[in-house]
Each structure stands twice: as C-alpha cells, then as structure tokens.
Amino acid sequence: MSTATEVICAPQQALEALRAFAADGMCGRCIPCPIATRQSIAMLERITSGEGEAVDLDRLTRVSTELIDAARCPKGEEAAKKLGEALASPEFARHVEGICGSGACAALTRYRVIPERCTMCGACQEACPRDAIEGDPFIAWRGDNKPYVIRLEKCDGCAKCVAACPADAIERVT
Amino acid sequence: MAKEITLHIDGQPVTVPEGTKILQAAESIGIEIPRLCYFEGLPASGSCRLCLVEIEGQSRLAVSCTQRVKEGMAVLTASDRVLRSRRFILELIWSTHDGDCTTCEKAGACDLQRYTYDLDVDKEKYGLYAPDEIPSDLGDPLLERNLRLCILCGRCIRACREKSQGILDFMERGMSTIVTTSLNRPLAESGCDFCGSCIEVCPVGCLVERDRKLRGREWEFESVETLCGHCNLGCTQVIDLAHGEIVRTRPGADGYLCVRGKFGWDYLSSDDRLTAPLVRNGDSLQETTWAEALARAAEGLAGAGSVAGLVGPNVTNETVKAFGELLATSFGSQDVGFTGGGVPFGALSTFGGLKALAGVGDVEKAKKILAIGPSLAEGFPRARLAIKRAVDAGAKLIVVDPNESELAAIATLHLKPKAGAEAALLTAIGKALVDGDLHNAEAEGVAEAIPAIRELGVPDAGVSPEAIAEAAKLFAKGKGVVVSSALTCDVLSRSAGLLMLTGRKKGALLPLHPSANPWAGVLLSAGASGDGAKGIYALGTDPVAAGEPPNADFLVVQDLFLTKTAEMADVVLPLRAFAEEEGTVVGAGGKLIAVNAAAPSDLPANWQILADLADAAGKPLPYKSIRDVRAAAKETISAVKGSLAFPSMNGAGDSEELRPYERFELPEPSWVARSQIRRGGSAAGVSEAKEEVAA
Amino acid sequence: MSDLLPIELREECAPLAGHPEHLIHVLRRVQETVGFISPDSEAFVSDLLGVTLSRVHGVVTFYHLFYTEPRGRHTVRLCRGTACHVGGAGGIQSALEEHLGIKPGETTEDLAVTLETVACLGACALAPVMVVDEGYHGKLTAAEAVAIVDRTLSGEAEAG
Structure with a gap:
C-alpha cells in the first residue's frame, strides 16, 4: 500500500500497469503471458516493498524481452514492451538498493x-x-x-x- | 492429387502435400519440434507457444503447429532466438507447476520433464507461485485431477470434445484461468463417461488413473497389445503390467477406449476368481486337482448318455472350436449351443454371410447410417464416436428409437416407432423402398424378392407414411450401414433385408453386442436344443442367470467365477478370461483378428483344458497346438457362405408378437458384479460402484 | 429474486435453436432480462443452442460483461488508473470495503450495492474518481466517498 502523497515511482507505475493488464486485457488463453504477468507482478510487489533483489531485475528484463516473442497476441507484446520501457529507469536499481527516491513506496521511505x-x-x-x-x-x-x-x-x-x-x-x- | 510443396527445414529439403503444417513437415523428416498443446488427431490451438520456429524473411516467430508450409520456405527450428524463447516458456511453466519429478507418476513419460532435460532448463528460475487454493485432487472416482500440475495446454478439453462429451473447458480468465467442468462440479455429475481420453493426452502428471498410482514407474512397465473384450467393436487395448500385474490399460493405435475398456479390468484379479477345479462332494463343492476333476468330468459326461454343450460369447474362436470338437469327438454330440443370446445367425446366413459384418471403420466412412435401438450411444461409446465422426464428415443419419437420445439430436431423421415395433418399421421402410422404385433392382437376390414385398401389408409401427417414405428416400443410395443395438431376430433380418434391397453386401451390418466374440457361433454346426440331454457342459455361460436353469443329471461348468449355474454343477473348472487368452475372434468382414494373452494367468489355455478333458475321456482332439485349432477354425469360417436367400420382411415379425421393449436380452456378464464399472458404464453407474466399493 | 427465464425470453430465443454462433447474443439477452446468469440459465442456453455446458460456462466466466450472481441495485465503481492510484484510491477502496463489508466484485447481502474496480475511467483531472450508478464523483477523500454512497442508499429509502 502506498502513501497518500501524490507521487509515484517507476516500479509502482509498472506494477499498476501490469495489474490493470492482468485484470482486464489479459485473456489467459496462452501459456506464457499469464504466468509471466503474474510472476512480474510478484517481483514488482517485492521490489516496491523493499524485498527486491538484483536477480528480480534480471528476471523482469528477461520477461520484457522474451515475452515479445512468446506472447500469443499484441496485448501481451505491448505489456512486455511497456515493462521494458519502464525498466530503463534507474529507479529500479535504487529500489533494490533500498531507496525509493520519490517516497511513493512506503516500505522504502x-x-x-x-x-x-x-x-x-x-x-x-x-x-x-x-x-x-x-x-x-x-x-x-x-x-x-x-x-x-x-x-x-x-x-x-x-x-x-x-x-x-x-x-x-x-x-x-x- | 494434392499439390506438393517443397521447403527447407534446418537446411534439409522436404516435400509434403499442400496444407501440411510446418510441425508435421518437420516430423516427416525426423525433426521433432517441442510442443505441449499440439496433439496429433486433435485440432491445433497454438497456445503453448513452445513450437515457435524462425522463418527466414519473417520478423515474427511462427507457430509451427498451425502454420501451413509454403513453397520455398526456409525454417529454422532451433536457432538461438527460438531456443531462448523455448527456455523462457519452460521456465515460466515450472514456476506454476507444483510437482516433484521424483515421485510423480508421469516421470519417464512426461513431455515437460523431457524438454526440460533436453534444453537444460533451470526450473527454479522464476521460483514457484502456486496458491494453496489450487486443488491437488478434485476427488473424482477412477482418475485423479491434480490442478497443481496442470499447465493449461487444453489438450484434455479438445480430446473430450473430439472423443466424448465435451465436459471440460477453460474457465475464468487471465491469471485465474483453470481447466475444469462447468461450476467445477465433480466429473460424475458433469456427464463424464470416464473414457479416459483426457488422461491419454495430458502431457504431464495432472491426470492419472487412481489404480495406477504407486504401482510402478513408466519405464518398468511391460506393455501388451490386444483387443478389448467388453463388446464386439474390438478396440485395440494396450495393457500395462508391472511385476506381472495389470496396472493400467490404454487405447492402441485407433486411439479410443470407453470406460469398460479403460477401467473395467479389475475383475480379472478379483479374489472371487476360480483358480482351481472343484468337484461335488454331497452338498458342497471341494477343490481338487486337475487330473481328478477332468477324470470326473469325462466319466460323468460319458455316463450321462446324451450330452449337450453351451458356450458363451466371451471366448476366443479357438476355445469355441475346441469345445465343439470335444463334444463331437469325445462325447458324440452335435448338440452344442452358442448362448450369444439374441444374436441370430439366421440373419447373417441369409445375407452374404460374415462378409456383411461391418466394423467401426465402415461406419466412419459411411454416407448413410441407419442406427437402431435403445441406448446405443451410452451402451457402445465407440459406436457413438464412429457415428458422430461420420455425421461430422457429412453422413446422413436415421435414428430409430422411441426415445429422445444423443444420436437422435444429431440425426437427419428421427423415427419414433411404438415400443417393440422397430421390426415393423423396418418392414415398412423396405416396402416404401420398393413401392418408390428406390431399390437396387440389379442387386443379387433382389429381383426375386420384389413381388413378395409388393404384396406385403404395411404394419402399423406408429410412424407416419411421410416419415417412412422420407427414410426410404434418404437411405436408398450411397455407402450405407445399419448399426443396431436391438438384437432381435426380426430387427436384424429386416435390417439385412434393407441392405440387400439397396445393394449393400459388404461391411454393412453392425449388430452391437456386449461381448467379445458374438459371431463365434458359426464355428459350431447345428444349433443346440439341449432338450433331453442328460449331461450338460456349460462354458463361459450362466443359464441360471438367463432364467433357463439347466436340467441335467450331470453338469460341468467352466467359468471365471462361481456363478449360480456353477453352484449347481458336479464339476467346476476355472476359465481363462478373454484378456488372458491368446487366440482370434471373428471381426468385421468375417476376418479373424488376433488377440494376445495380455493379462497374466496361471491357468492353462482354454483350448488346452478342453484337449486335456478329451484325453481324460480317452478320445483326444486332433490338435497338437493352438495353431492347429486356429487353422481348423479358419477353415470352418471360410466355409460359411451366405445363402443369399432374401430375409423375411413379412409383416410385423414372423409369428412373434410385437415384443415389449428391452434393452438387452442378455444376462449380465459375471464380471460386472466384481468390477468397479457397471454395464453401460454410465457416470451414474460409476458413482454407484464407487459407493459400493467404499462401503 | 427468481432466476427462472420468463416465457417471453424463451419465445424470443426459440428461433435460434441449434445455432451455436448466437451464444453471446443469447447470454446478453438473458442477462439483460434477469440481471445475471444462473446455472439453470446456462443449462437452458446449452440445450437451446446445442453448445456444451462447459463451453457456455467458460464463456460466461471469461467475459467481465457476464455476472453469475445477482447484482446490487446500485453499482459503485472505483477507478484503478495511475492518477487515481496516486491520488489515494487505495484508501477510498479500503474505506468502502470496510463500510459495506464486501470486496470488489461482490454485492452486499441485501443486494443494495455492488462494488467494482475498473481500469482508467479517463477522468484523471478529477482523481481519485468514483462512479455511483451513472454519476461521477471526483477529488474525494475516503470519508466523502462513504458519505456519497450512504446518501445514495438513503435516497432510495426516502423514495421507496
């Protein structure tokens, strides 16, 4: 749960985007996409609660690149690409180090x-x-x-x- | 001829017919593209994404199980990009697959395990996320569904749809997707007929036969292929044995077994099986040696004066042949009856002989199908599947059944005669064929029969003349078969008549019989009356249960269990069950089809027991080996010719009154009471059985 | 509330018998008429169209459009979009969950209110946004959100 402050950090943004995808657009009728989405959400939840590790970033990066090929439809590809764009932010590495620069992650603030x-x-x-x-x-x-x-x-x-x-x-x- | 396409796969040229999928083309040159959701014979869904391949000139990876080959295509099935994708997908699958290969029943036969090994995949890469709510056993009888192992490939859904009732589907969406029945109801309440087709296609250990669990590893099994003996449709059945005991059965190459073939083998190892001969001592039967029992039997039958034999339809040709020979040679009797019950050979003999017999293959290729009788689909699921396949391929189906039914729902025409009036209806259709000049006047034997048919009065079957005329018109031409679960003389002879009238002589008539070898009666000479016989030998048949207790001075019974008839006997001999016997049966077209001794038995072969009895009687049989018996059987069968006299279409039915409607006129086989499967194998039957077993 | 299908609906759908391609249309009509799709309704549709029950249920559970339980007289929708999330939508959700005693996707026992969360409503300038029936409410605190819902319910009591 985040704060009531009106800020958001890149990992939280990525998390919300995936949660929205999982709740609405993701059909779950191919094998890779639902699993990749769920694992990515789990990893981002860890990262935004201060439990993220460097290996989570590796895994997320892999999802963002490999899911583009593996997903059955453009929705999955889009989700993967958006994740990849988000991952470009240096905030992810800082979260793993324990710092959420914007104060959006209560656990790291x-x-x-x-x-x-x-x-x-x-x-x-x-x-x-x-x-x-x-x-x-x-x-x-x-x-x-x-x-x-x-x-x-x-x-x-x-x-x-x-x-x-x-x-x-x-x-x-x- | 289909156009041929040439393409390259991994640098190798391959030429295949147009329309072939890339995955199949690769397979044809020995390249296996990994796949989890694709299964030969089922529609492809392209959802596992494991079969992705790279095609030169295409930026996106292609789904090889759904994409067709194109001329000049250059496919790479194992490029770096493809392998990366494959490993990624397998890693993801492992992150939801809560299983342990070391104790999993599927180990050694699991596709997930195999591909993980082949590609050296790290199964821990994404950890494990398997919420506790996902059930590890949905509690169904006969098979276990462990959704913690389900990889959502959907093969079971497609197999159930193609082969059975289609009771499974993807439910919910997104990350909550699961494969189950509507409202996740138990299988028995969802219309499952427990054919086990889903188990056959599951690539992992999610679906497992309960009886198979903890009985051995896949690589320890010895497999023997034979024919299922629960009905005359003769599906190939593979029996898996571990340490000499049956652990599981599964379909052979024709890919289907119904609940009886799949789960109805437990009776073979029932504690009630007769394992040693018994002789009467006053009021009771006592175990004795084979020598003693055979001596007593020989003596008793010889001393009885006149002897009759009765043999049932669940034994091999060799057994029947040896039996008839025994009665004739050793006891001078031609009085041997085949208690197939309701299987009239008369109908066959007047209609082209055994060549007229159809098999499931004939049904699947037919363009016109006349399906007669009650509970056809429920009682004979393989016939149901064959009819359904034919109808899907465009065949026209006429159903004769007073009740609504699954087949009636897909029929082109559903005729509802009054109860017991099926034969009358068939006569009426025959007359309509002739009156409408729809018959095949050139067909053998027809011209002579026409005048009599024109003279026939039309019996009242409770069906309108318009419907009857429509049926005649519909059935008149094209490759046609009659499939019947109503096995009365009248129905079968009139069915034969209709087929003759329309010029169909080979592979055209399929009476459905709940026994392994219902045509073996042709191996015996005249039918038996059993009247006045003082000595009776009953093999694999239970006259008491059929309501006709034998009245003899000396009774020998040979059977699987101590039946009611056996309890009356003077000598009781154990019988080797159909699944335990090597031999042949009479199949479609009158051909001899081999069966193997697939289930273990300590008993001598049945023909051997009969030969030993002949020896004990001092008049040995002319057979030295089973091959001799087979040769003799073959000779007898090939001598069976149809007389091609036109079967009687007369009136409502010879001199018999319209009979009340009965499903089967047969006693229940003795194994049913000792099996978890009830006759018909309905889901309700299975649940009842489960409760009884648990009780 | 009865979930038996009215005769008019059955008559309306009768011509579609044996035509599986009309599955979604018939399900929509059932939902429009009855408010949700019960197991009995699924069985009716399955028999009518010749679609297996498993397929019908799969379709019903797949689309957000179809409900398998009766819905509340009022629907409260909370926006899950980024702007609303940042604006405190989480707090509003918790407050409403506690006040109504239900989670998103559920309906109160008395069938008064169904609570839902939805993806971005596109009213980000008003974040955080709550929609009660047709009305949009923005820039809310948790207390204000609860008050609005209560007003809606008591307004019903007054009118009824």
Missing part, C-alpha cells in the same frame, strides 16, 4: 524530524501508528526541551506524522 523546526507539540507522536516517534511535549518553564525523534527502524513510511505536523518539521529521508 523513512522520515525524520527537522530538529530546528520541531515545536514539540506531540501531534506526530499521536498520529504515528507504529510508536516510532520518541519525545516529550514542550514545557515552557523547562530548559531541556528536545526535538522529537523518529526511530528509523520502526518507521514504515506511512507519512501520517507528516500530515499531522503543523510546523512542517518532518522531512523524507530517502
């Missing part, structure tokens, strides 16, 4: 509090479903108020904190 902007209001902590944010609310007469901190290992990139912060004090890490 992390946020951090910008310390100098944090007003320690606590809204982010309340919003976080993962208990990933540490910190205490601002107390005026105390001198040791510290900015809130997002624990990267617990953050799953859902960006609820971003939406909740009134001070624009949370930025994307990857």
